[in-house]
Amino acid sequence: MLAIDTIKNGNDLNLQLESTLQELPLWSVYVEVAHPAKDLNILFEQQPLLPGIILTCNQEYVGMISRQRFFEHMSRPYSFALFAKRPTENLLKFLDLEVCIISEDTSIVEAIQLALQRPSQLAYEPILVKTKLGNYKLLDFHQLLLAYSQIQVLTLAQLEQVEEQSRIAKAGFRNLKNNYTRLLQNDKMAALGQLVAGIAHEINNPVSFIAGNLVHALNYSQDLLDLVSLYQKYYPEPAAEIQDAIADIELEFLRDDFLDLLKSMKVGTERIHEIVLALRNFSRLDESEKKTVDIHEGIDSTLLLLQSRLENQQTGQLITVVKEYEKLPLVECYPGLLNQAFMNILANAIDAIFNNYDYSILPSSEPKSPLIQIRTESIDDNHIIIRIADNGLGIPKDMQKRLFDPFFTTKSIGKGTGLSLSISYQIVVDKHGGQLQCLSVVGKGTEFIITIPIHLDS
């Protein structure tokens, strides 16, 4: 008549999201309906946690009486006297209870939904679990709730895990994008560096040739002009044809101008020579490894390359560059890369001054003479600072945090890549273990502060 399974403590269950009713503590307490109802009373008193009793007739399931329904009914006047000694069948027929039957392979999540669909007066009744072999067992509704709450905790934990994984994946993607950008830019810079170095080399030969010969040209012309003077001194009255030729070529003017002209050609070639030097300095292909260099030289050669951009082609407006260089120690760095960062930041300063950036809200700012200030200082024994400030249009607060994002640009479509600052950031921060900060006030200007250690961490 009676069989009781060992009941596991619901809290010790090792549940998964897809756990089924089989994994929960189930009661197998059966009573034949021919037995008197008082037997049920005895069983309920012996097993205080027993949620209900399965009733059978010749070992076939016929119904179920829960602890709550049993005592509720038996506590009514006369009920006990009326039913206690009679076969339980009478009580079952009288109560005519609806039972919620769920198959044992139903998931706990599904089962709780089915159980909660019951009418409210039956909401806390135990659930009859049907096994694959066609047997029945009882599940305390409280146990089902408990299991469900455990699964919910599990779901939340897994959700957090998924969120964490997606965060890691996103960060990975960002890294990948950054690396790709860097690789692309490195490739571009290497190619550009090669090109620049090649051109510099090609220009250098003929320019050295001109510069070398100009010295002699100057001397020879001076000699020839002296000789002409000598002739004029000793032959003040030359033939008419010579006098005509002197008048035609305006000898006096030629004498003054010719030497000036040659001198300015010399200055010109010296300038080309400087630019070639700057180009070589900038590309520094042969110096892609670290070197100990004078940072000021790098800034100066970068400035020289940007010289032509300091004048606005349309308005003729000219940017003044003020340099305040402190004495700096030599810095161990990747000079080619650092020059690239200086170049990017200086080019932006020029763009900002000449209004090449398009911000939708632009405060009307006082007209001011365009200025770029470059200041350097060493802050301690191990670090130097380079400040590059412009008095351009400034950067709105909400955009300041996006400056170093790859592809962030406020230039009109097709004009800017939005890569320069992110590359500069990588060069200063990743490559040199330094810092790159930006201070800006809209309408007043912007300052980029580069802090780098004077020794590179290997």
Ligand SMILES: Nc1ncnc2c1ncn2[C@@H]1O[C@H](COP(=O)(O)OP(=O)(O)OP(=O)(O)O)[C@@H](O)[C@H]1O
């Ligand atoms: N000195 C500055 N003043 C004002 N805005 C600046 C300054 N420097 C950078 N910015 C802002 O940061 C953005 C990103 O700069 P970045 O150099 O990366 O790209 P870009 O200048 O737009 O394009 P590219 O450098 O390819 O020409 C610019 O579009 C601009 O909005």
Ligand SMILES: [Mg+2]
């Ligand atoms: Mg730029």
